[in-house]
Amino acid sequence: MTHKDKIISVARETIEIESKAIANLVPLVNDEFAGAVEYIYQSKGRVIVTGIGKSANIATKIVATLNSTGTPAIFMHAADAIHGDLGTIQENDTVICISKSGNTPEIKVLVPLIQAAENKLIAITGNTDSFLAKEADYVLNAYVEKEACPNNLAPTTSTTAQLVIGDALAMCLLDLRGFSSKDFAKYHPGGALGKKLYLRVSNLTSLNEKPQVSPDTDVKKVIVEISEKMLGVTAVVEDEKIVGIITDGDLRRMLTKADSFNGLTAKDIMTENPKKIANNAMAVEAMDMMEKYGITQILAEEKGRYSGVVHIHNLTKEGII
Template identity: 45%
Template structure:
């Protein structure tokens, strides 16, 4: 028999209520043990080694990944594989974060005496506060829940949510303590949108060399038009003999001149340019160029080097191709 829509929605809401209650309970139990765990992870000379079996292991992999991407070197070691050689991955300079709701997972319990003999600091994240895992740990983080969201109270649901949230809390506390910044996050996420925004510089995406339209102020109007047409930027820089931008002339400027009915044939680039053009340094972030274009409602911008000499140009299409915007 197919459950009714109302029954399905009721089950879903009850599951979310149970998991929300588990997180509220977790919050109320945070104490000095959490602070000690953070301090141990901050002081470690090696890595945070996360381990756990079953669903706790899945959560452990995510926690290790979150720690690693937020400035705390971490890796996941499967406890069953640890008993068959992977214990060699854990050094005395590391700290182990072991996750188990019961604290009695056979594969995890089997490696605890070895870790203690090696003198590896151990943080337990468990709901079994009197379990074998808890008894071996230097610090115990209480991740216990009143009940699972599973109607049978069997499948790990609320307990794994609590573990995941507690892992996130550790990561957040650690990244703040390390002074971790968006730029640091971007360096470990170069393929993501944030990485592109914070790691891509103007010099990486700009047009350079012969691709940059430029004329001198004495250039005739026809020469100016040819330069704009050949380079396809929709604008041309007007530069002094040293290559420093004096002004810029754009397609929009051309339309406005035509609308005024001005005879363009006798004009020179210096007569029609817009003086004091917006420029950006080539070592600036590309996202800064995008922000300048938006702020001043322009579609292209000139790029200068440290001496203020024109060295490039880019427009909004260049930034879109680079996935900066």
């Protein structure tokens, strides 16, 4: 076996081990899991997620997922909690504690403190006979048969299982809350995904010049308009309505066909009934139309009146493409 073949073999084996472990979690989701989800959903407080070691790393990801899908959550490192950060937990907060073994020293110290404050405790653990599992109000079983590590030591499969249980928890809460794409956009306003959900055509047309000529505009002035507005296009407008479009491609084609453009006007070279989009449409709809028709600009209108141009560069700059 070559070095490359060995690498491919180990990688595939790792993925197979972890994928099987995830599949084995399906029958472990039970009434207790449902009870934990319902308790968090009905709770007036936040979700505090804690752990130690690699489980702490997983806890930070679960917190991020919960926050982004409508469930307020905070990460608290288990070691820091018993050295001053226990004040993170407030009345009505629910604590999720993640631990593969459920028997680490920090967990054994932390759990009684949580219980003393009368906060509900949810365990995500692969050991249902552990100290953590026995003391928790709800146990979410993240059992795995073995780690992907050949020595069965490095947390690999176990942390993947913890993450999947956390994702399942978050998605159940998302479903109960009726969390929509609009809600998602509200929590992700700066990302490309969020922009696809909230950015409108009007947000883009306002960034550009508004090139326009009338049907009777001399071709020389058409060229100047396209050049000055720097969008490679101009709308042909009559009584505020779009009647045609002229692109720089139209100008090039005109030059190859005509010996002279003296006397030519916009209506002689324009494309009638161009593709248009409503000014209040989503920007992603403009992108879809550009891809469908193989164009790089599209004219926008508001209540039947010309309102501007969306250029493919606008979509690229906003990260939508």
